[in-house]
Amino acid sequence: MEESDNVAVLDVAREGEERDRARRLLAAPHRLRSFFAPRSVALVGASDGSGWARFIMESLATSGFDGPLRLVHPTRPEAFGRATVPSLRALDEPVDLAFVLAPTHAVEAVLTDAAAAGIHNVVVLASGYGDGGGEQGRELERRLVDRAVELDITLLGPNCLGFVNAQAGVAPFGLHITPPLRRGPVGIVLQSGALTSNVLAFARAHGIGIRLLTSMGNEAVITAADVIEHLVEDADTRVIGLFLESVRDPQRFAALAQRAREVGKPIVALKVGRSPAGQAAALAHTGAVAGDDAVVAAAFRQFGVIRVSSLEELLITAGLFGSGQAPTGRRMGVVTASGGACDIIADRSADEGIEIVEFAEATTARLREVLPPFASARNPLDVTGVILADRTTAEANLGDAALNAVAADPGVDFVFNMLALPAAQPPDPSVPERRIADVAAAMGRSPVPVVNFSATCSDVSEYGGSLLDRHDLHLVAGIEFGMTAIGHAIRWHESRRVLGGRAAPPPPARGALLDGQAVDGPLPDGPWSEARARDLAAANGVPVVPAELVTDADAAVAAAERFGGPVALKVCSADIAHKSDIGGVALDVSGPEAVRAAFARVLDAGRDATPDVEGVLVSPMRTGGTELFVGVTVDPSFGPVLAVGLGGVFIEVLHDVSLRVLPVDAPIHPAEVVAMLGELRGAAVLAGARGTRPVDVDAVAEAIVRLAECARSLGPALRTVEINPLWVDGAQVAALDVLVVTGGRE
Structure with missing residues (x-):
């Protein structure tokens, strides 16, 4: 990438950050308090032929709304037996909220009229923005956000059906609501518009009272996170229910979940959109076991969010919390x-x-x-x-x-x-x-x-x-x-x-990396050689089994003699991630002649695969004990994710693994790692099954915390850091094989 390209990318990033900061101001809690409780409403594009307009008027009536309702249409002087005005500018006084039914090409002009009329809250029904999936739609949505920021307009949508505020008795909402509308302490945020009326119907049929229910549309200005923050601060909301298709800002979501937990407001979430992403063409086991849905489940559990599997479960669980x-x-x-x-x-x-x-x-x-x-x-x-x-x-x-x-x-x-x-x-x-x-x-x-x-x-x-x-x-x-x-x-x-009872530990000392850069040079784009990966882990305090990198048979024999027992020999090359697959590993080798033969065998296997071979690693065998799997990979939404499991069949076949999203600004707590080990289906093995010594889980937790910090120290270059296996015998802990992958991501 040329330097000019780097500058352009940075400019785009800064522009995006500035747009988001401005957007956040429009959707701050004090703005949303008035947005969701309008005392007067204008319906822009109201006509007898508009089913949307008819639904909105009916919903307002069902909610008990008795404030001024003004109808706006540029060409029709009357709608639903009531006089209209040609534009928002023609209103004799501003309304608290404008619901815009205008077509996509006319929305920006309506926003301009709204600002001129002193109206700062708008719901936009029109689609064809980012929801269309094309760059033209995304650019149109960026322009819409810029225009809203410029005009100081808080906007819900586009592609949005509106909201229902039962507490305030107002429902500018574009679908039918069966009366009566039940009031209560449950706040609901839906990243789906069509489900909203179904949710209301089920809540009504089962006596679940709603505080606020809103569809989100494209979340161009007001996002789901903004509404969650509003509900966390709202004194009349006891519990927050979510229907989520995606978590757009995981760090903010985690912070809001923590705040909700602190104030005693449960968040109950139905997250849809499961996928097997991360399982194909993985360089390491970590990507295969830390798929999208598994990470979501782990993240929600970690943040204290209750994950449910159906709308019924969502509403009934929220209703129980709301009952007190x-x-x-x-x-x-x-x-x-x-x-x-x-x-x-x-x-x-x-x-x-x-x-x-x-x-x-x-x-x-x-x-x-x-x-x-x-x-x-x-x-x-x-x-x-x-x-x-x-x-x-x-x-x-x-x-x-x-x-x-x-x-x-x-x-x-x-x-x-x-x-x-x-x-x-x-x-x-x-x-x-x-x-x-x-x-x-x-x-x-x-x-x-x-x-x-x-x-x-x-x-x-x-x-x-x-x-x-x-x-x-x-x-x-x-x-x-x-x-x-x-x-x-x-x-x-x-x-x-x-x-709530866990205080963050002091961060471990940094080792081989500083600010995401290796001390001895730039980070590779792809897998590291195992020798360099071992050096990185050891420099960050991870216990690693001793090893020597040798380039001839005599040096291999001398290294084996220094270790004084059976040894393992592994070809060392950044081009070979899975050494055993090509015959590049020899285990439990004893005696000079056997070492020479094993050295030649694994070296030849490596050179048959790639010309870039550094040599052969010789290390002492570790027998008995228990083998664990530990890895950190990068989830596209939540960032670095720690995976911990038992080795062997537990990870290969059963995928018995526990996951945690790594904290952004502090090390993962050792107690959290101990809890992860306890979640494994094979956790009993750690207590000393089949004649093995019980595992010192505190020692293991310390090593895993060190590995997690080692991974985080790679910064944005991180793709994977993995130990497979991590050998444990009582309090003895050692990484037997270390894999590190850095560089750009596809």
């Missing part, structure tokens, strides 16, 4: 009217790691006083169908007496309580109404959270919903989703305690 009844402990008491439900709950609790505890003697005694003689006073508790079928028993509040007893048990952290709602108002509503009132009273007295659930994920009837609303109760939809949501809640609280 999310459990924090694992000991569960169960109250049902079904033995079958008890069996399902017992199985699902095992899946989620939830303990169904034995009731205390006092609890059992209280239950025996109220239960039918044929019922068993044990956990999970089946108060039997008599509570539903027998009016006398129902009026005696058997279920509520049982709930009171279980909630008071000293060994219970929360109660999972089955609540049956009528599909329609019965002729005598006194029994179900008193039943719901008594459950609410029991929850008010309970020292632990009570999670009410239905047996299946069926819609709550209008009458059933009115009973819940009257007493401010929440019903989790079904045993399956309910247990999943509870598991998410418990793990989130546990991770919050763990992640």
